[in-house]
Amino acid sequence: MTSSETQDVRRVLVIAHTGREAARDVAAQFCRSLHAHGILLRLLEDEADDLDLGIEGVEVVKATAEAGADCELAVVIGGDGTILRAAELARECGTPLLGVNLGHVGFLAEAESDDVDITIDAIVHRRYTAEERLTIDVSVYHDKELVASTWALNEASVEKAARERMIEVVVEVDGRPLSRWGCDGVVCATPTGSTAYNFSAGGPIVWPGVEALLLVPISAHALFARPLVVAPSSVLAVEVIARTDGSGVLWCDGRRTVELPPGARIEVRRGRVPVRLVRLHQAPFTDRLVAKFDLPVAGWRGAAERRRRSENGDGGAHRA
CATH class of the missing domain: 2.60.200.30 (Probable inorganic polyphosphate/atp-NAD kinase; domain 2)
Incomplete structure (x- = not known):
């Protein structure tokens, strides 16, 4: 394989809280869809059997600090605990983490489990950015x-x-x-x-x-x-x-x-090495706080201005 062909290969590491049925179902959906779009899949050794995908060509690796090497990103399905576990496998090699929340607050996650199709589409078309977080x-x-x-x-x-x-x-x-x-x-x-x-x-x-x-x-x-x-x-x-x-x-x-x-x-x-987190939306952190903690913001006078702008086509509310 030439260097140019190597650069064209897309590979995604999928990490899931496989002890939960919901996580296994969402992980399987991600894997099958990414595979259908020609993206190579990598799974952790102790999770591959739990997922039992039946997809040919899946890479299976041990859960080490090099598990995310050569992957454009790691899709992490679970709560913040699962994302923290994934950070141990992706930090050294600089692989960005895209968290799909199945937990409660899920502050580290970028997507929710009911946004699977939107998230997959963003991955396939590379509509995401990665930001570095201090460790x-x-x-x-x-x-x-x-x-x-x-x-x-x-x-x-x-x-x-x-x-x-x-x-x-x-x-x-x-x-x-x-x-x-x-x-x-x-x-x-x-x-x-x-x-x-x-x-x-x-x-x-x-x-x-x-x-x-x-x-x-x-x-x-x-x-x-x-x-x-x-x-x-x-x-x-x-x-x-x-x-x-x-x-x-x-x-x-x-x-x-x-x-x-x-x-x-x-x-x-x-820390010597940061952790990279994937962002699909450029929403302000304030909006994330309001959404995650369900903070009361009724009475904010800026809401009327925001509705007016939305009705006039000037841009709607940011998504949290």
């Missing part, structure tokens, strides 16, 4: 030795290991101590993760286009325990106080964990 790299030290390295798209959270006991931590920003807290934990989040655990912990919602790192204490027993937004170049550090009985656990995106003994130090900095 965080996380390092864990103990006795000044690096004991673990990982990353996150949404957040890294340092949490207490025992329900009945707080964790004692000192928080540091850019090499300078900020405060000591007895708390349930500390969340270090990205703008993408600001609508996830950060949101539940009382942190601010940050628009995806803003480059920043977030730090939010969870149930801290302290006078100063406010959410912080710092520069993307900053380095956040959380140290588990050595002279206490409390130990902790590090969670990254709710998927990867590291045990944290007293004296452990966790450093969080801007």
Whole structure:
């Protein structure tokens, strides 16, 4: 095969929450339609049997960081948890993720399960863009030795290991101590993760286009325990106080964990490699917030102007 022929080959990785019947049905619909349009399919080894497509020429690969290599995008069918799993398989090779929501809020997803035909048409005709989302790299030290390295798209959270006991931590920003807290934990989040655990912990919602790192204490027993937004170049550090009985656990995106003994130090900095998310619509993030959280906007005076523009053919409302 020549280089020009290689460039003409279109290949899509399909990842699904195959434990759910609805996800299997939608995945099968995507696969059969994309195959009918001459697009090569790639499936994960542990999902191929569950889908049982009966389509010839399907590539089956192991669930590794190279699973998305040479794919123009990865279609991810499920909730945000499935998209976070897919990010582990597509981040290093730069494959964009197109989330099809079967969950509840589904903030990371771009399409809903009842938009399958529209979404397939957009893929076939390449009517989509990809945007880069900031990630965080996380390092864990103990006795000044690096004991673990990982990353996150949404957040890294340092949490207490025992329900009945707080964790004692000192928080540091850019090499300078900020405060000591007895708390349930500390969340270090990205703008993408600001609508996830950060949101539940009382942190601010940050628009995806803003480059920043977030730090939010969870149930801290302290006078100063406010959410912080710092520069993307900053380095956040959380140290588990050595002279206490409390130990902790590090969670990254709710998927990867590291045990944290007293004296452990966790450093969080801007990630070396971003995650690319597919966008089908250029709707403002405000509209996405309103739609996902079902926010009340009745009474907004701009609605009349928007209707007038729509009636005059000047452009209708943006889709969330």
